[in-house]
Amino acid sequence: MRRKHTLSLFMLVMGVALLVAATTVGAASSATHKVNTTGVNKGGTLKVNENSADFDFVDPQLAYRTDDWDMLFSTAMQLVSFPEKSGPAGSQLYPQAATAFPTVSADGKTYTFHIRPGLKFSDGSPVTAASFQRSWERILSPKMGSPLGVNLDLQNVVVGADAFLNGKASTISGISAKGLTLTFHLTKPNATFVSILSMQWFTAVKSNMPYSSTGLNVYPAAGPYYIASRDPGRSTVLKRNPYYNGNRPANPDQIVFTPNVDPDQSLLQVKAGQSDFDLGGIPPTAASNLATTYGINKGRFFVGPTSCVLYMAMNNARPPFDNVALRKAVNWAIDRPAQVRLLGAYAGKRTDQILVPGIPGYKPFNVYAIKGADVTKAKAVGGSAIASAPTLNVVHTTSSYSTQRAQVAEYNLKQVGFKINDVPTPATNYYQVIQTKGTTYNFVTNGGWCADYFDPFDYLNVLFDGSKIQAANNNNYSYFDNASFNSSLNAASALSGAARASAYAKLDQELMVKYAPVVPYLISTNRYFVSARVKNWIYSSYFGAPYLNALAVG
Amino acid sequence: MTHFLIRRIFWAIFLFFVATIITYLIFWVIPANPAALAAGKSATPADIARVSHFLHLDEPIWKQYLRFVWNLLGHGSLGRSYVNRQTIDSSIAKDAPVTASLVFGGAVCWLSLSIPVGILSALRPRSIMDRISMIFVLIGISAHPVWIGLILSYVVGYRLGLTPIAGYCNFFTGTAGAQCEGPVQWAYHLILPWITFMILFAALYVRLIRANVMETMSEDYVRTARAKGASERRVMIQHVLRNSMLPVVTILGMDLGLALGGAIFTESIFNLPGLGHELINAYNTADLPMITGIVVFATVAVIVFNFIVDVTYGFLDPRIRPS
Numbered sequence: 001m002r003r004k005h006t007l008s009l010f011m012l013v014m015g016v017a018l019l020v021a022a023t024t025v026g027a028a029s030s031a032t033h034k035v036n037t038t039g040v041n042k043g044g045t046l047k048v049n050e051n052s053a054d055f056d057f058v059d060p061q062l063a064y065r066t067d068d069w070d071m072l073f074s075t076a077m078q079l080v081s082f083p084e085k086s087g088p089a090g091s092q093l094y095p096q097a098a099t100a101f102p103t104v105s106a107d108g109k110t111y112t113f114h115i116r117p118g119l120k121f122s123d124g125s126p127v128t129a130a131s132f133q134r135s136w137e138r139i140l141s142p143k144m145g146s147p148l149g150v151n152l153d154l155q156n157v158v159v160g161a162d163a164f165l166n167g168k169a170s171t172i173s174g175i176s177a178k179g180l181t182l183t184f185h186l187t188k189p190n191a192t193f194v195s196i197l198s199m200q201w202f203t204a205v206k207s208n209m210p211y212s213s214t215g216l217n218v219y220p221a222a223g224p225y226y227i228a229s230r231d232p233g234r235s236t237v238l239k240r241n242p243y244y245n246g247n248r249p250a251n252p253d254q255i256v257f258t259p260n261v262d263p264d265q266s267l268l269q270v271k272a273g274q275s276d277f278d279l280g281g282i283p284p285t286a287a288s289n290l291a292t293t294y295g296i297n298k299g300r301f302f303v304g305p306t307s308c309v310l311y312m313a314m315n316n317a318r319p320p321f322d323n324v325a326l327r328k329a330v331n332w333a334i335d336r337p338a339q340v341r342l343l344g345a346y347a348g349k350r351t352d353q354i355l356v357p358g359i360p361g362y363k364p365f366n367v368y369a370i371k372g373a374d375v376t377k378a379k380a381v382g383g384s385a386i387a388s389a390p391t392l393n394v395v396h397t398t399s400s401y402s403t404q405r406a407q408v409a410e411y412n413l414k415q416v417g418f419k420i421n422d423v424p425t426p427a428t429n430y431y432q433v434i435q436t437k438g439t440t441y442n443f444v445t446n447g448g449w450c451a452d453y454f455d456p457f458d459y460l461n462v463l464f465d466g467s468k469i470q471a472a473n474n475n476n477y478s479y480f481d482n483a484s485f486n487s488s489l490n491a492a493s494a495l496s497g498a499a500r501a502s503a504y505a506k507l508d509q510e511l512m513v514k515y516a517p518v519v520p521y522l523i524s525t526n527r528y529f530v531s532a533r534v535k536n537w538i539y540s541s542y543f544g545a546p547y548l549n550a551l552a553v554g
Numbered sequence: 555m556t557h558f559l560i561r562r563i564f565w566a567i568f569l570f571f572v573a574t575i576i577t578y579l580i581f582w583v584i585p586a587n588p589a590a591l592a593a594g595k596s597a598t599p600a601d602i603a604r605v606s607h608f609l610h611l612d613e614p615i616w617k618q619y620l621r622f623v624w625n626l627l628g629h630g631s632l633g634r635s636y637v638n639r640q641t642i643d644s645s646i647a648k649d650a651p652v653t654a655s656l657v658f659g660g661a662v663c664w665l666s667l668s669i670p671v672g673i674l675s676a677l678r679p680r681s682i683m684d685r686i687s688m689i690f691v692l693i694g695i696s697a698h699p700v701w702i703g704l705i706l707s708y709v710v711g712y713r714l715g716l717t718p719i720a721g722y723c724n725f726f727t728g729t730a731g732a733q734c735e736g737p738v739q740w741a742y743h744l745i746l747p748w749i750t751f752m753i754l755f756a757a758l759y760v761r762l763i764r765a766n767v768m769e770t771m772s773e774d775y776v777r778t779a780r781a782k783g784a785s786e787r788r789v790m791i792q793h794v795l796r797n798s799m800l801p802v803v804t805i806l807g808m809d810l811g812l813a814l815g816g817a818i819f820t821e822s823i824f825n826l827p828g829l830g831h832e833l834i835n836a837y838n839t840a841d842l843p844m845i846t847g848i849v850v851f852a853t854v855a856v857i858v859f860n861f862i863v864d865v866t867y868g869f870l871d872p873r874i875r876p877s
Contacts, residue, residue, distance in 0.1 A: 047733075053835060056638045145608045150601050213608075214639040229731030232640050233648070233827050233835075237731040256733055258721070260835060261825045264704065265720040268712045274719055428840040432587050471599050473590055 044553040046252040052280035054259030059215030061138040074549040076203035077222035084547040108189030115180040120243035122226035129177035130207035143211035195453040224250035251552040277530040284344030306544035307451035311520040317479035320389035327516040329382030335373035348524040361456040361504030391419040392442040456504035480517035566857040573853040632847040642847035653828035660751030672763025694757025703823035720825040766798035807863030811856035
């Protein structure tokens with residue numbers, strides 16, 4: 001009996017000790033928690049979770065993912081960039097480090113920028129034309145091993161870049177930097193060149209910033225913030241650039257990122273005020289309740305558009321989807337609202353076109369069954385070819401959401417008479433399967449595209465120019481290749497201004513009305529929930545996220 | 555004894571090579587192409603080939619494996635991540651203390667609970683105490699750690715606000731960018747993970763200890779000790795507990811070794827940046843060097859703990875000490 005009492009006493013002491021420790025430390029932590037304030041305040045620490053993953057790189061010439069870029073935007077000083085404004089105004093480029101948009105030579109091959117004087121890096125050194133020249137050298141240098149520049153074919157955009165990439169030259173001869181004047185000599189006229197420069201790769205870096213195949217984690221930056229510390233997998237801390245003298249907002253004293261947080265736990269942390277918001281958004285199932293409780297875009301729960309279009313791709317290069325009638329039949333058969341519902345409330349806007357709002361040339365139209373599957377119409381359009389079609393290999397990744405999406409699509413396809421062979425494929429292998437020319441898939445349910453830069457070229461030419469189909473790693477994984485459409489795409493890419501927008505609007509419609517190579521179904525939104533102390537939410541549809549430097553904490 | 559130690563060391567080396575070779579072979583047959591993943595979404599075949607060469611993926615598998623072994627043994631390097639190009643050594647060096655904090659702290663908790671409860675249950679079988687402990691055992695074994703973790707963080711962390719919902723603080727101070735550190739914050743952030751970790755293992759250990767104690771108490775030598783007039787305290791400590799704890803030492807060594815390889819669920823739920831969390835991230839991105847590095851670490855941990863168990867066992871039980 002005495003032992004029983006001893007044990008009970010021991011457990012009681014342990015329990016009390018744990019609770020006292022918890023309460024004491026909890027009280028200590030909450031003592032530093034600031035009360036809510038209204039208006040835009042400067043100061044404080046903005047605590048940001050990332051439920052998706054950590055930044056893979058924070059070196060601007062190695063970083064590519066959306067969240068990388070959203071973070072780097074706060075540290076970046078670019079020749080041209082987007083203003084911290086909501087809505088369409090936020091997708092209009094403006095000269096940021098440049099005094100004005102470039103002067104372009106009559107032959108369209110020479111672009112000259114003048115850099116604003118007085119710009120400084122976070123270590124106090126000046127920003128010059130050489131700062132932008134260096135970013136081009138770093139992204140193309142073989143010493144960096146960065147795949148990003150060559151992915152965009154940049155070595156063929158600027159004179160001498162190819163020789164530099166291949167180690168035959170120590171500098172890029174087509175870029176000259178003299179003081180505050182920066183000149184680019186292009187190999188041929190390129191209507192997207194200024195848009196390309198808005199990408200985070202071309203931020204100002206110090207002219208002696210070293211090449212590093214592993215990427216630098218901490219370096220001087222010329223934007224409102226700089227990366228003060230980074231511990232990969234643990235945290236990244238941005239601090240205000242003391243030498244920044246521009247007009248861009250820089251509200252929190254510091255921004256702290258914590259990666260790899262479980263989405264549900266992250267939401268709880270934000271509700272409890274232990275974190276301010278999650279850059280990866282909320283769990284889809286939470287959207288409806290949050291909207292009911294807090295309203296939409298009224299201070300805590302925010303829904304904003306992205307530049308991403310989701311679609312299902314049909315393999316146009318092999319039967320049965322080499323038959324355009326069957327491709328159109330599938331566009332009638334797929335239940336778009338059901339697909340959108342799988343992503344939770346406020347997941348986005350149904351669509352049956354490729355271009356998205358904000359992209360020059362976007363003109364909304366509806367051709368197919370956007371309000372739900374039209375089985376009768378699908379059967380009528382497909383005709384007898386449906387019954388004689390071979391069994392469809394339907395490829396999807398193995399996550400629970402992807403599996404559900406495939407199940408709904410397969411149900412729709414079976415409704416009109418297609419025979420299905422379900423092919424679940426691990427995500428690590430998925431793109432290799434579908435992006436290799438000659439692949440045996442017929443239908444893929446995980447497809448989509450987000451803008452690298454705000455230009456219709458980045459959607460229509462990149463995704464549907466059949467002349468660019470290669471042996472592997474094809475973005476055009478519908479393998480749509482129509483000579484007439486290819487030449488129309490090329491012609492449109494040479495235009496500029498209103499004529500360019502008009503040409504791409506026509507091509508966007510022609511693609512779906514005449515050829516229907518894919519089944520677009522959603523222009524996605526991102527959904528965020530913020531802590532009570534977060535103010536000044538300005539949303540960028542380019543990043544699909546708020547401007548972090550503009551957020552204020554109470 | 556020397557012969558025994560040498561034999562165990564050779565076994566350890568053999569196991570190490572078998573484990574790493576199997577890991578390499580598994581990833582060789584999985585058709586994911588890390589070079590294509592690393593090269594980005596618009597890469598041409600030439601770009602992929604360039605990245606492949608950069609990462610040495612264009613070499614035959616045996617050469618890659620020999621390069622890995624040479625780097626490990628010759629330079630103490632586990633290579634670099636395909637995803638963020640950080641050194642694997644530095645990642646594991648950062649992650650292992652987190653996992654160790656969870657595992658060893660959790661082990662202290664579960665032993666503190668399971669040893670007294672297991673012994674008391676054995677001393678008074680079918681008593682109220684025994685039945686309550688059996689209910690606890692059933693719950694602990696049946697409930698998944700993810701569920702336990704989520705419930706604890708919701709109730710204790712969110713509703714009651716007594717603990718952090720998730721997160722980790724370093725035990726030692728001085729890490730650049732750390733938002734919290736020091737022993738108090740370290741323990742404060744680990745309370746819920748320890749409890750989560752404890753519930754599953756404590757349930758198993760209570761059952762194990764109860765069965766062992768009951769079995770030992772019916773042994774002839776215990777009856778003899780009592781017949782010789784030894785005090786109950788002496789009988790319990792010298793004869794019952796010492797012998798009934800032998801299997802516990804074995805299981806504990808194996809459990810600790812395995813758990814050090816990554817307590818995946820608990821780390822994921824509580825956002826502890828340990829080996830298990832790292833392993834999940836590496837799997838999702840087909841980061842072969844990281845996965846291999848963690849497998850090597852886990853293998854070494856299991857081998858070392860088994861070695862310690864073998865040696866300890868020899869000391870605890872003279873009958874099995876090698877002559």
